[in-house]
Amino acid sequence: MSSPGKLNSSSSELDLDRPNIEDYLPSGASIQQEPHGKLRLRDLLDISPTLTEAAGAIIDDSFTRCFKSNPPEPWNWNVYLFPLWCFGVVVRYFILFPARVLVLTIGWIIFLSSFIPVHFLLKGHDKLRKNLERCLVELICSFFVASWTGVVKYHGPRPSMRPKQVFVANHTSMIDFIILEQMTAFAVIMQKHPGWVGLLQSTILESVGCIWFNRSEAKDREIVTKKLRDHVLGVDNNPLLIFPEGTCVNNHYTVMFKKGAFELGCSVCPVAIKYNKIFVDAFWNSKKQSFTMHLLQLMTSWAVVCDVWYLEPQNIRPGESPIEFAERVRDIISTRAGLKKVPWDGYLKYSRPSPKHRERKQQSFAESMLRRLEEK
Amino acid sequence: MGNTSSMLTQYDIEEVQDHCNHTFSQQEIVSLYQRFCQLDRSGGGFISADEFLSVPEFAVNPLSQRLLKMLYGLNFKEFVAFLSAFSSRATLQQKIEFIFKVYDSDCNGKVAFSDMLDVLRDLTGQFISEQQREQVLTHVLEESGYTKDSLLSISDFMKTLWNSDLKMDVEVPVD
Numbered sequence: 001m002s003s004p005g006k007l008n009s010s011s012s013e014l015d016l017d018r019p020n021i022e023d024y025l026p027s028g029a030s031i032q033q034e035p036h037g038k039l040r041l042r043d044l045l046d047i048s049p050t051l052t053e054a055a056g057a058i059i060d061d062s063f064t065r066c067f068k069s070n071p072p073e074p075w076n077w078n079v080y081l082f083p084l085w086c087f088g089v090v091v092r093y094f095i096l097f098p099a100r101v102l103v104l105t106i107g108w109i110i111f112l113s114s115f116i117p118v119h120f121l122l123k124g125h126d127k128l129r130k131n132l133e134r135c136l137v138e139l140i141c142s143f144f145v146a147s148w149t150g151v152v153k154y155h156g157p158r159p160s161m162r163p164k165q166v167f168v169a170n171h172t173s174m175i176d177f178i179i180l181e182q183m184t185a186f187a188v189i190m191q192k193h194p195g196w197v198g199l200l201q202s203t204i205l206e207s208v209g210c211i212w213f214n215r216s217e218a219k220d221r222e223i224v225t226k227k228l229r230d231h232v233l234g235v236d237n238n239p240l241l242i243f244p245e246g247t248c249v250n251n252h253y254t255v256m257f258k259k260g261a262f263e264l265g266c267s268v269c270p271v272a273i274k275y276n277k278i279f280v281d282a283f284w285n286s287k288k289q290s291f292t293m294h295l296l297q298l299m300t301s302w303a304v305v306c307d308v309w310y311l312e313p314q315n316i317r318p319g320e321s322p323i324e325f326a327e328r329v330r331d332i333i334s335t336r337a338g339l340k341k342v343p344w345d346g347y348l349k350y351s352r353p354s355p356k357h358r359e360r361k362q363q364s365f366a367e368s369m370l371r372r373l374e375e376k
Numbered sequence: 377m378g379n380t381s382s383m384l385t386q387y388d389i390e391e392v393q394d395h396c397n398h399t400f401s402q403q404e405i406v407s408l409y410q411r412f413c414q415l416d417r418s419g420g421g422f423i424s425a426d427e428f429l430s431v432p433e434f435a436v437n438p439l440s441q442r443l444l445k446m447l448y449g450l451n452f453k454e455f456v457a458f459l460s461a462f463s464s465r466a467t468l469q470q471k472i473e474f475i476f477k478v479y480d481s482d483c484n485g486k487v488a489f490s491d492m493l494d495v496l497r498d499l500t501g502q503f504i505s506e507q508q509r510e511q512v513l514t515h516v517l518e519e520s521g522y523t524k525d526s527l528l529s530i531s532d533f534m535k536t537l538w539n540s541d542l543k544m545d546v547e548v549p550v551d
Contacts, residue, residue, distance in 0.1 A: 039512070039516060040516055040519065040520065041516045041517060041519065041520040041522070041536055042536045042537055042539075042540045043516075043540075044492070044496065044512075044513065044516055045475070045479075045492070045533065045536055045537060046475070046537060046540050046542065047439065047475060047478065047495060047499070048471070048475065048542050048543060048544040049543075050437060050438060050439050050499065051439065051443075051462075051474075051475070051478065051544060052462065052543070052544050052545070052546060053433070053437055054434055054437040054439060054440060054443055055459060055462040055544075055546045056433070056546045057431050057433035057434040057437065058411075058415075058428070058431070058434060058459070059408070059411060059459065059462075059546055059548055059549075060411065060548075060549050061431045061432070061433045061434070062433070063431065063432050063433065064414065064415075064430075064431060068414070344432055348432045352429060352432075352435055353432045353435050353436050357436035358436045358437070358438055358501070359501060359502075359503075361436070361437075361438055362438055362499060362500050362501035362502075362503055363501070363503045365438075365499050365500055366499075366500040366501070366503035366504045367503070369500065369504075369512065370504070373512060373515075
């Protein structure tokens, strides 16, 4: 950065690819009049802008809002509604729930009794085996969706099996994957989970071609990027589904998309998912409940209602960086699903922001101060 | 929302309102309580430094460490009193007093050159040398009739900041 002699340049280079955070902050937060005039004592003592930003963040901030889940309130607030609501609870827990468990069990029996033979006996006939396994995975996902009485409306052309394309969607819960999978057997990139979910991942999802990553390992990124590229180029591979947010968000906001899916050199097909909270909130708050509890909550509600839009495939434009491309696609998905965008990285749930942001503020303050010192 | 199951009673709200000199309305206090419970994930009755730093907007603020020292161990009533300087109902005097408290980290009622230098260092980071910082601070102090060894009191702050366009208001979102 060229500047009049006195200023030391930043040791952490400004990442030119990062979208401008100031574009997202609510007006009034950082759009202050550039102070001018000769530097006086009161200008140095007056730290009110910085303090106001800090207090604003303490009182309400856009990041925490993304993960806030409001538990649905029971509607039993009147004398005559209460017995009706009680009756509803009885029906949900003692009639619907057992029926759903039964449906799911039947589904698993059918699935396993077909999948295991197909997997082992058709070892030599790969193409046939893959096709059958694909259909079976779609089948078990349909059983899952039925077990929460999923009312899913799909809009747009169904994904086709072609190479050089990747699908991206906003992420609210792991059930996103199941809802999309029942229509098309996607290959997906996922975090390896412990418990019974992990078991499912390593056995059944392997067959549709899944890629594992480990959030906490730094080197992991390069390995995974290579795996993604290889997968996309393969003709016989199932279409790849990626959730670029990297974490579950509460379906009112979208956090920044990771650029990994957007630098694979292929077209990106956006998929927007919007849940209707009328019966249940489908947001899986992984800090508050395990996936099992989340599923049980879904299975004891009336229905899970959602809309899925398959949107027009996008390609990177000449001169567009992968991050700009990612932001453009995030814009498309957010507009379609009616979600607000926030400029935060979803991984901030697990780690602290990089010092780059603070340094940028410090730099602009220092520059302004030195500039005013020169003024008469 | 938070894990604390206790709801605020009308008595609680009035007590908190008294403690902050009525700078917040009762609805705002209820909103602040929801926010307090949301941040206090461990349910300990106060928000730990880690819990504050989990708000990225706060963590990137240059004065966050200084403010964390002031926020340490505050219960809800004290938390509201802390934020009262940011209410639109707070007087200019209350706001200047808050700024003074941020500078006066050892709470001895006097702000020394080193205190002002510390805050300036937080705000400018590595982008100005220590020497330059001292030069600038000494220069503006002398222009206002102070010296490097002056100890500024709250009335000095009032005098200096009274005519400046101090804007230090934060709106509490009310459902």
